Every structure is written in structure tokens, then in C-alpha cells.
Amino acid sequence: METPTTAAAPPPRRRSAWRIARNVALALLGLIVAIWLVLYITKGRFLKHPFERFVGGQTHRVVRVDGDFQLYFAPFRIKFLAERMRIANPDWATRPYLFQAERIDTRIAPLSLLWGKRRLYWLDLANGAVDLEWNAAHTANTWTFSDKKGGKPLDFPRIDTATVRGTTVRYRDPRMQLLADLKVDDIRSTDARIGKAVGVTGDGTIRGTPFRVAARLLAPDATVNRGRNELVLRAWAAHNVVDVSGTLPSIAGIEGVPLQTRARGRNLSELLAIIGVVIPNTRDYRLKAQLVQQGQVYRFTRMSGTAGESDVAGTLTITNGDRLHLDSQLVTKTLDIVDAAPFIGYNPDIVAARGAVAAAAATGAAPQRILPDAALPIATMQRFDADLKWRIGRVRSRNLPISDIDLTLDLDRGRLALSPLTFAMARGNVASDVIFDTRQRPAADSYDIRLSPTPMGRLLAGYGVAEAGTTGTIKGRIKLEGRGDSIHDSLSSAHGRIAFVMPQGQLWTRNVQLAELDIGTFVQKMFEDKLKKPVEINCGLIGFTVRNGIAAADPILIDTTKNVILGRGGFSFKTEAVDLAFRADGKKFSLFSGQSPVGIQGYFAAPKLDVISDQLLGRAGVGLGLAVVATPVAGVLAFVDVGDAKSAACGPVLAGATAAAQRTTKGKPRDDVGRGTTAKEENGKADAGEKKEQRKKFLGIF
Known part of the structure; x- marks a missing residue:
């Protein structure tokens, strides 16, 4: 009988390795336990x-x-x-x-x-x-x-x-x-x-x-x-x-997270001044927007609200890089004229409460001045850059029919350009380019404002001109250059040209003959109740040559069917004083023509119409004397206009030419218009260079 065989025992070497691993594990566990x-x-x-x-x-x-x-x-x-x-x-x-x-x-x-x-x-x-x-x-x-x-x-x-x-x-x-x-x-x-x-x-x-x-x-x-x-x-x-609210992914993680923001206060410029941005003053404002921050860029979208009596909506992006940069696109349906006051330096609250003169005085302007004397914030303008596109539907105003404003603003290292700035005015269009370059000291400023043909009836409706029956139009250009850190300073040193042209058309007012400045005929027809015909304008030019802030008529010449209206004098951007005289020379016989100048004097803020001039009073005195010593009929002779005014050639008028280029319809130079000089210069105190310069045509306007 065979005995069964037993299983083979593991080799001695394998048993030894297992024991070593076990012992090492136990030792490590023991060490860990010991350490613990x-x-x-x-x-x-x-x-x-x-x-x-x-x-x-x-x-x-x-x-x-x-x-x-x-x-x-x-x-x-x-x-x-x-x-x-x-x-x-x-x-x-x-x-x-x-x-x-x-x-x-x-x-x-x-x-x-x-x-x-x-x-x-x-x-x-x-x-x-x-x-x-x-x-x-x-x-x-x-x-x-x-x-x-x-x-x-x-x-x-x-x-x-x-x-x-x-x-x-x-x-x-x-x-x-x-x-x-x-x-x-x-x-x-x-x-x-x-x-x-x-x-x-x-x-x-x-x-x-x-x-x-x-x-x-x-x-x-x-x-x-x-x-x-x-x-x-x-x-x-x-x-x-x-106010800021939102849902954050972590307690300190706001990057890329939409946050709802609301802001309110008495002046939006005070809020933006906190981050070193300067804008015109505003009245009380309320705004809301969605804010998303990505690195150094803060984007405000879906922005809407009000500032004063005006609405505003759009987007704003603030980049906080080496130089702070603002990029904004805004839309306003209705801009109240008072809320627009800060754009030229006025405080809107003062304008609303006390008027433009008080607002100008608050900027440091002298009494009776309306041009603001507030200096540009030079240091701040040179610290940040900005791009703005702003579309405004209409401006709420009693006298100025302005709408469809399209503003492009560019601020680059202290050079502020409003170019282009366009808007519709009385069915006409205004295009302008305004630059304040503070890189130069004082700032180099330029104004180029162009008015396309605009119906006078709607343009002047707030000043007594009837829109119905008025077919006359007006176009013009203001081109000035000056130096200064405020609007007043830049205009006080300005050189350039101002010209407004009126092509053929009709001008209707309740006081028609007063518009033609024939005082005698106006009085006569006022009592006869015959003020029912408009003024028939053949052509007209209101032009000024500006030197060192002084604007002199060059020329003022309006040719109508009955009169040739002439103007002399000028105004000063320095003091804002006005000293103009207009007279109407009749082309036809006028029984009751005063033939005396009508003056506009005073200041921009408070102009005065001087209808009863010294010349008119003198004629009245002569007439009264004749009536006493002769007969009442003889007294009328003092007011007779024989009607010898020379009609104007409309070519130079419509071209906006200076006085030296104006002609009669017979081609002869006119000797009855101003030469673009002040009264002192016309009396012989202008030097030869200025007299030559004043006769140069302002090319390229029309």
C-alpha cells in the first residue's frame, strides 16, 4: 500500500521574503503609531x-x-x-x-x-x-x-x-x-x-x-x-x-460675475471724479447698469436712468490700465436745455434757479457777461483718455428747435476733440468741429461751425418771426482760432471769420416794416393797419472779421425789394459789449422814412435796441421847427426819403465775401459798407497790414 504524498512546502527563500515584508509593515505601522x-x-x-x-x-x-x-x-x-x-x-x-x-x-x-x-x-x-x-x-x-x-x-x-x-x-x-x-x-x-x-x-x-x-x-x-x-x-x-448686488462663485471672486449696480446723487461728475474722470456737471441723477469685471476692464451694460430732466441709456467701459480709458456709447431721447448748460461750463442748478448770467458769474465771469470763465481741468484731462459717441433725439427748448444731435468725443492725452458734432436745427443741419488742445500752453482752441440752409421762419419763431409765410433761409459758418484755458479766454484771443448768408426769400413778421428798419413807414402803416406783406429779400450777408477777440462788421448788407439795409460796428468777446448800428436806405420814395440808424448796444447778456436815435430826434426837431415857422406840410419834408439806395450785386453777398469785394448791381465798388474794422480803425488808426488783411476774401466758406 502506497502512502499519500504531502504538498510541497514553499521554498525557504520565499518564506523569508514574506516575513521580511510583514516585519517591515509591522515596523512601519508601529512607527506610525509611535509617532502618532x-x-x-x-x-x-x-x-x-x-x-x-x-x-x-x-x-x-x-x-x-x-x-x-x-x-x-x-x-x-x-x-x-x-x-x-x-x-x-x-x-x-x-x-x-x-x-x-x-x-x-x-x-x-x-x-x-x-x-x-x-x-x-x-x-x-x-x-x-x-x-x-x-x-x-x-x-x-x-x-x-x-x-x-x-x-x-x-x-x-x-x-x-x-x-x-x-x-x-x-x-x-x-x-x-x-x-x-x-x-x-x-x-x-x-x-x-x-x-x-x-x-x-x-x-x-x-x-x-x-x-x-x-x-x-x-x-x-x-x-x-x-x-x-x-x-x-x-x-x-x-x-x-x-448699490451693488449679485451672486458670487466665492466670497472674494467677482471677476466675470454680472453684478447689478445702482447709483444716485446730486451730481454725476462728483461720482466719476472719484476715479479721476472729469465730465460736465449734472443735476440730480439716478442710474442703473450691469457690471462685469474682467481683469483691468470694467464693463457697464444695459445702463439707463436720468440726469436732471433728461434721460440717458447705453454702455460704459472703464479700463484701468497704465492710463485710465473710458469708452462709452450713449443714447438720449430728450435732453432738457438746462441739462445741456454744463457743456459750455455752466452749473445747471444755477441756470435753472437764477439764469445764465448768474451761472456765468459763478464761474468767475465779470458782471453782465454770459461766456463762462471756468478753466478746463487741464491736469485731469491729461491723466485719462476717453471715446464717446452720443446720440440725442431732441432738445427741449422754448426758442431753439434743435434735434438729432450726434456727438463724437475723443480725449487723447489732453487733446479734446468734439468732431464731428452735428445736429438738426429748424430743418437745417449744423456740422461742427471743436478742439481744445491742452498739450499746448495755453490751450490751442479752434471752432469750425457750419450751418446748412435753414428756414428762418422756424429758426426765429421764438423771436417774433412767423413761420407761415416766411420762405427765406439762412446759411453760415463760424471759423475761429484762439488760445486759452476757458471758452471766454479762447474767444477773447480769437482770429477768424463769422458769416451768415440769406438767399432770396420772404420774411414775415407782425411788424414787417420795422424789420426793414424804415421807422417812418412803419409808423405810417401801423396806424393804417396795413402790416400784411412780408419783406422780400433779394440777398443778404451778415459778416464779421474777428481779430484778437474783436468782431467788426465786414459787411452787414441786406438787399430787399424796397431797401438796402446796412450795418456798422461790432462786438467784443473780451467784454461781451455790443455796438452795432443799422440803417435802411430806401430804393423808392418814402414819405415817412426816419433814415436814421437803429442801434443794438449793451452786452450779450442784456442787448438794448435803440430805435429813437439822436439822428431821428434831430430830424423830428427840424420838422417841428419847419411846421411852426412855415406850414404843417413843410414839417413832413424832414422825413422824406428820395429813394436813392444802390441795389446790391448778390454774387459777392452770396459768396460771403468781405466788404472790399461788394459791388452794386452796376458793378461799382460799394462805399457804404463797413471794412471789417472798428470805428477807430476806420478813422485811420489801422496800420497798412491790417487794412490789407481786412480786404482779403474769406475763401472756402461757401
């Missing part, structure tokens, strides 16, 4: 200095713990406690420490560290202080420990249970000139739930302007779980209130 036991018993306090050196080496910062320190597994969670802990800021920062805390006690999930998600089971933080700063070049921040350009956004761990007391945060951004000191309300949460809104309050300055802020996190339970963060914030600065 040592750490658990000692609470890992002996690791304080190695912890400081290790974390300091990884962050390239000095790390100090001046109080109790614990670091160990308890039992499967990492227990970390540090009292009077400090993490230093980089050398360029203005504060020595990025983080300080009287006490930080937390439990950390070990596996979360392996996966980079950082979960804290609970956190107890007492009297923490965080300092967040950007460097001047905006290439690094204090909370990014690597040399990565631009810095990383703030990133917070998930916290299940937290107690936070006495925490403050300081934020500084030199590029935005922003400094904020914030205090976080105490937080107590259990089971990843806080249960009530968390508030943040504080104050600070932005570009030298003080502000205060109050914010609330409406969904803090979602925040600690890295979910939805419903943020509501309100800030007060420079008489403005700004």
Missing part, C-alpha cells in the same frame, strides 16, 4: 520651530508663532492650534504682516490636502487681521506666494463649523488709489450652517475721496460650502450712494 502616540501625547508642540521654518521656506515669508502651538492627528483629523501667529508680508508691502491672529484653532481633513480642496471640519478664529495689497506695478499681491505675474485671486477653504470673532481686513490697490479698512461681523456656525446674514462694515479712501461701505452676505450657509454667495453692498462717497 508621541504627537498625541505631546500635542506636537515640539514641531513649532520646524513648522515655522518649513512654512516660511514654502511661502518665502517669515512665519512666527509666539504662543502655544499644536499639530497632531486627533485621531483622524489634523489638529492645528496656534496662538499669536504671524505671517509676514513681502518687503514692498506697506504693512509688516499679511496675517495675524490672537488664536487660530482648526481641524483639517487630511485627504482634502492631497486633493487640493482644503476642507476644515471646524475653525475657531479670534482677533484675526488680514492685510491684502497689490504692488505699485500691479504685478504681484501679498496673498500670492509664487512669482506668478498678476497674482492669484483669493481662495477660501470649505468650512463646516466656524466661530470667527474680531476679524478685520485691510485692502490696498495703488493703481486704483484705493484703501479700505473693513470689519467682519462675528460668525457662529454649526453643521455648515450660519443661519443669518454676515455683515461687513468699513471705510477708506479712493483717489483721496473718503467713503464708507456696508455689505451683507445673504446666503452664508452656501458660502461656507463654496456655493451661492448672495452679496448686497452699499457705499457712500462724495454725496453719492452706490
Whole structure:
């Protein structure tokens, strides 16, 4: 009988390797248990200095713990406690420490560290202080420990249970000139739930302007779980209130997140001045928009609201790069004329309450002046750039029928160009190019304003001209260049030409003959109730040559079927004084013609019509004397116009030519029009160069 064979025993070498592996595993486990036991018993306090050196080496910062320190597994969670802990800021920062805390006690999930998600089971933080700063070049921040350009956004761990007391945060951004000191309300949460809104309050300055802020996190339970963060914030600065609300992906992550913004205040220019942007003053405003921030770009879209009595809508993009740049597209349906006052330097509130003269005086203008004397904000204009396209449907005004304004603005390193600026006026169109170049000192300014043929009936409807029955039109151009940092200064030094041309047409007013300045005929027909015919204009020119801010008639010449109307004198942009005299020479016999000048004097703000002139009073005196010593019929002879006025050749008139180029219908030079000089110059005090210059034709206007 055979005996059964037994299984072959493992080779001695294999048994030895298995035992070695088992023994090593047991030894490692024993070592881990021993280490755990040592750490658990000692609470890992002996690791304080190695912890400081290790974390300091990884962050390239000095790390100090001046109080109790614990670091160990308890039992499967990492227990970390540090009292009077400090993490230093980089050398360029203005504060020595990025983080300080009287006490930080937390439990950390070990596996979360392996996966980079950082979960804290609970956190107890007492009297923490965080300092967040950007460097001047905006290439690094204090909370990014690597040399990565631009810095990383703030990133917070998930916290299940937290107690936070006495925490403050300081934020500084030199590029935005922003400094904020914030205090976080105490937080107590259990089971990843806080249960009530968390508030943040504080104050600070932005570009030298003080502000205060109050914010609330409406969904803090979602925040600690890295979910939805419903943020509501309100800030007060420079008489403005700004509200911001939105849902953030993390408590400090606003990049790419749509935020709803609302702003209100007494003057929108005060709000934008906070970020170093200058715009004309406004009245009370209310605006809302959606804000999305991407890096250095802040885009406000779906913007709408009101400023004063005007509406506004559109978009605004602010780029906070090496130079602040604004890019905006705006649409306004109705612009109130008072709200347009700031565009020429007036305060709209003063205009609305006390008028243009008071508004001009508020800018420093002398009494009786209306041109604003407010200087351009040179320094601010040279600090930022802007592009603006603005479309305005109509302007609400009693006297000026303006609509369809299309404005393009370009501000480039101190050179402000309103080009083109177009608008419709009384069924005519105005195109202009206005430039203020503050790169030159004082500023080099130019005005080029062109009026296409415009019906006078609608244009002058607010000044007594009847639209029905008026077929006359007017076109013109103002081309001036000057130097100065205000509108008044630039016009006070201006040189150039002003010319308005009237082609053939009819002009209808209730006082028709007064429009022709034939005072005698006007009085006669007024009593006969025969003011029923319009003025028949053959052609007309109102032209001025401007030198050093003084505008002299060159010429004023209007040819009608019955009269030739002539004007002399001028006005001054320096003092805003007006001294013009008009007279009508009849082409036909007129029994009651005063044949005397009608003067316009005073100032831009308060012109005066002088109808009863010295010449007219003299004729009345002569007539009265003749009536006394002779017969009443003889007294009428003092007012007889024999009708010898010379009709004007309309070619030079319609070409906008200077006085020297004007001719009669027979081709002879006219000797009854001004020469574009002041009265003193016409009396022989103008030098030869000026007399030659005044006779040059202003080419290229028409």
C-alpha cells in the first residue's frame, strides 16, 4: 500500500521574503503609531520651530508663532492650534504682516490636502487681521506666494463649523488709489450652517475721496460650502450712494460675475471724479447698469436712468490700465436745455434757479457777461483718455428747435476733440468741429461751425418771426482760432471769420416794416393797419472779421425789394459789449422814412435796441421847427426819403465775401459798407497790414 504524498512546502527563500515584508509593515505601522502616540501625547508642540521654518521656506515669508502651538492627528483629523501667529508680508508691502491672529484653532481633513480642496471640519478664529495689497506695478499681491505675474485671486477653504470673532481686513490697490479698512461681523456656525446674514462694515479712501461701505452676505450657509454667495453692498462717497448686488462663485471672486449696480446723487461728475474722470456737471441723477469685471476692464451694460430732466441709456467701459480709458456709447431721447448748460461750463442748478448770467458769474465771469470763465481741468484731462459717441433725439427748448444731435468725443492725452458734432436745427443741419488742445500752453482752441440752409421762419419763431409765410433761409459758418484755458479766454484771443448768408426769400413778421428798419413807414402803416406783406429779400450777408477777440462788421448788407439795409460796428468777446448800428436806405420814395440808424448796444447778456436815435430826434426837431415857422406840410419834408439806395450785386453777398469785394448791381465798388474794422480803425488808426488783411476774401466758406 502506497502512502499519500504531502504538498510541497514553499521554498525557504520565499518564506523569508514574506516575513521580511510583514516585519517591515509591522515596523512601519508601529512607527506610525509611535509617532502618532508621541504627537498625541505631546500635542506636537515640539514641531513649532520646524513648522515655522518649513512654512516660511514654502511661502518665502517669515512665519512666527509666539504662543502655544499644536499639530497632531486627533485621531483622524489634523489638529492645528496656534496662538499669536504671524505671517509676514513681502518687503514692498506697506504693512509688516499679511496675517495675524490672537488664536487660530482648526481641524483639517487630511485627504482634502492631497486633493487640493482644503476642507476644515471646524475653525475657531479670534482677533484675526488680514492685510491684502497689490504692488505699485500691479504685478504681484501679498496673498500670492509664487512669482506668478498678476497674482492669484483669493481662495477660501470649505468650512463646516466656524466661530470667527474680531476679524478685520485691510485692502490696498495703488493703481486704483484705493484703501479700505473693513470689519467682519462675528460668525457662529454649526453643521455648515450660519443661519443669518454676515455683515461687513468699513471705510477708506479712493483717489483721496473718503467713503464708507456696508455689505451683507445673504446666503452664508452656501458660502461656507463654496456655493451661492448672495452679496448686497452699499457705499457712500462724495454725496453719492452706490448699490451693488449679485451672486458670487466665492466670497472674494467677482471677476466675470454680472453684478447689478445702482447709483444716485446730486451730481454725476462728483461720482466719476472719484476715479479721476472729469465730465460736465449734472443735476440730480439716478442710474442703473450691469457690471462685469474682467481683469483691468470694467464693463457697464444695459445702463439707463436720468440726469436732471433728461434721460440717458447705453454702455460704459472703464479700463484701468497704465492710463485710465473710458469708452462709452450713449443714447438720449430728450435732453432738457438746462441739462445741456454744463457743456459750455455752466452749473445747471444755477441756470435753472437764477439764469445764465448768474451761472456765468459763478464761474468767475465779470458782471453782465454770459461766456463762462471756468478753466478746463487741464491736469485731469491729461491723466485719462476717453471715446464717446452720443446720440440725442431732441432738445427741449422754448426758442431753439434743435434735434438729432450726434456727438463724437475723443480725449487723447489732453487733446479734446468734439468732431464731428452735428445736429438738426429748424430743418437745417449744423456740422461742427471743436478742439481744445491742452498739450499746448495755453490751450490751442479752434471752432469750425457750419450751418446748412435753414428756414428762418422756424429758426426765429421764438423771436417774433412767423413761420407761415416766411420762405427765406439762412446759411453760415463760424471759423475761429484762439488760445486759452476757458471758452471766454479762447474767444477773447480769437482770429477768424463769422458769416451768415440769406438767399432770396420772404420774411414775415407782425411788424414787417420795422424789420426793414424804415421807422417812418412803419409808423405810417401801423396806424393804417396795413402790416400784411412780408419783406422780400433779394440777398443778404451778415459778416464779421474777428481779430484778437474783436468782431467788426465786414459787411452787414441786406438787399430787399424796397431797401438796402446796412450795418456798422461790432462786438467784443473780451467784454461781451455790443455796438452795432443799422440803417435802411430806401430804393423808392418814402414819405415817412426816419433814415436814421437803429442801434443794438449793451452786452450779450442784456442787448438794448435803440430805435429813437439822436439822428431821428434831430430830424423830428427840424420838422417841428419847419411846421411852426412855415406850414404843417413843410414839417413832413424832414422825413422824406428820395429813394436813392444802390441795389446790391448778390454774387459777392452770396459768396460771403468781405466788404472790399461788394459791388452794386452796376458793378461799382460799394462805399457804404463797413471794412471789417472798428470805428477807430476806420478813422485811420489801422496800420497798412491790417487794412490789407481786412480786404482779403474769406475763401472756402461757401
